[in-house]
Amino acid sequence: MQIIDFRSDTITKPTEPMRQAMYEAEVGDDVYREDPSVNELEAMGAEISGKEKALFVTSGSMGNLISLYINCTRGCEVLASDMAHIIHHEIGAPAAIAGVLPRGLAAPNGILSRQILEGQEKPVVYDLQRTSMVEVENTIGGLPYPVENLKGIRAYASEHDMKVHMDGARVFNASVATGVSVKEYGSYADTLTFCLSKGLGAPVGSLLCSDADFIEKALKLRKMLGGGMRQSGILAAAGIYALRHNVDRLAEDHENAQALARTISQMEWATIDLSTVVTNILFFSIRGLTPDQGVRKLAQAGILANTDYGRIRLVTNLNVSRQMTREACERIKGLKI
Numbered sequence: 285m286q287i288i289d290f291r292s293d294t295i296t297k298p299t300e301p302m303r304q305a306m307y308e309a310e311v312g313d314d315v316y317r318e319d320p321s322v323n324e325l326e327a328m329g330a331e332i333s334g335k336e337k338a339l340f341v342t343s344g345s346m347g348n349l350i351s352l353y354i355n356c357t358r359g360c361e362v363l364a365s366d367m368a369h370i371i372h373h374e375i376g377a378p379a380a381i382a383g384v385l386p387r388g389l390a391a392p393n394g395i396l397s398r399q400i401l402e403g404q405e406k407p408v409v410y411d412l413q414r415t416s417m418v419e420v421e422n423t424i425g426g427l428p429y430p431v432e433n434l435k436g437i438r439a440y441a442s443e444h445d446m447k448v449h450m451d452g453a454r455v456f457n458a459s460v461a462t463g464v465s466v467k468e469y470g471s472y473a474d475t476l477t478f479c480l481s482k483g484l485g486a487p488v489g490s491l492l493c494s495d496a497d498f499i500e501k502a503l504k505l506r507k508m509l510g511g512g513m514r515q516s517g518i519l520a521a522a523g524i525y526a527l528r529h530n531v532d533r534l535a536e537d538h539e540n541a542q543a544l545a546r547t548i549s550q551m552e553w554a555t556i557d558l559s560t561v562v563t564n565i566l567f568f569s570i571r572g573l574t575p576d577q578g579v580r581k582l583a584q585a586g587i588l589a590n591t592d593y594g595r596i597r598l599v600t601n602l603n604v605s606r607q608m609t610r611e612a613c614e615r616i617k618g619l620k621i
């Protein structure tokens with residue numbers, strides 16, 4: 285039986301043409317800033333995000349950490365959704381390494397708004413941590429951030445002298461789904477990270493985008509954190525390939541997610557909220573089974589899934605074609621619950 289892997293969009297393997305691009309990459313020592321492929325990728329990142337500069341970092345986690353470290357600063361707090369990746373999936377790095385206290389706020393589907401943030405800032409008193417940053421994750425749980433919310437968050441942050449960081453690990457999914465450009469999303473944040481290694485299909489890496497002054501500091505911090513890579517043009521070439529060839533096709537992942545969601549919604553044993561399926565991530569529950577039991581049930585049918593936020597999670601991705609998605613739908617219909 286063919287295994288159909290919806291655990292994450294990080295499981296994708298580089299395609300033949302991507303590997304070819306990596307093979308042919310021009311390289312140099314990037315710690316000397318002499319790697320032409322890295323320089324090209326960073327210039328693309330700056331252009332796409334509308335920021336002055338971009339920096340190639342090893343991972344989304346490193347991009348988030350550097351942003352918190354520089355923009356939030358030690359002994360200060362960052363406001364984020366209580367579903368945020370920086371709170372749940374980064375091993376406490378904001379506190380452990382950046383010295384930053386993340387404060388998770390309840391928000392519908394994890395989407396913050398000015399109304400939710402209003403009044404959350406600490407008063408300026410010497411024995412209280414300063415609230416110095418707001419973090420938004422776009423997409424969060426597969427949902428793109430509404431522009432209205434971002435405008436309100438930006439205004440709130442500016443009024444309180446706070447920075448805004450956008451964890452745009454999947455900002456291209458948001459952009460393809462909504463038609464809002466990555467540049468526009470970026471305009472509401474001081475710093476924006478996006479991952480090349482998720483829906484875009486590259487094996488490694490993220491771009492951290494901001495103004496020139498921030499990126500100069502980020503370059504030093506990246507080195508401090510062990511992220512100064514040498515001939516990393518081989519990896520950058522995969523990122524360049526991904527940005528050139530794998531952005532528009534995200535629409536196919538979104539259609540596959542819709543197909544799965546529609547099938548699941550027709551199963552009398554399933555609970556799913558179709559309104560939350562907008563990009564490549566969907567959540568559902570199986571009546572009478574815990575999320576872990578549900579994942580095991582699906583695995584028996586050759587469908588790999590994960591659990592997140594107390595539900596079963598499927599993530600469509602570059603390695604799962606439309607045909608494989610149809611096959612997964614048939615297997616879901618055949619599940620004996």
Ligand SMILES: Cc1ncc(COP(=O)(O)O)c(C=O)c1O
Pocket residue numbers: 294342343344345346348369421451453454479481490
């Ligand atoms: C929303 C979000 N932010 C950040 C990350 C971290 O990315 P990385 O795994 O490259 O560190 C992930 C990874 O899954 C993510 O989903």
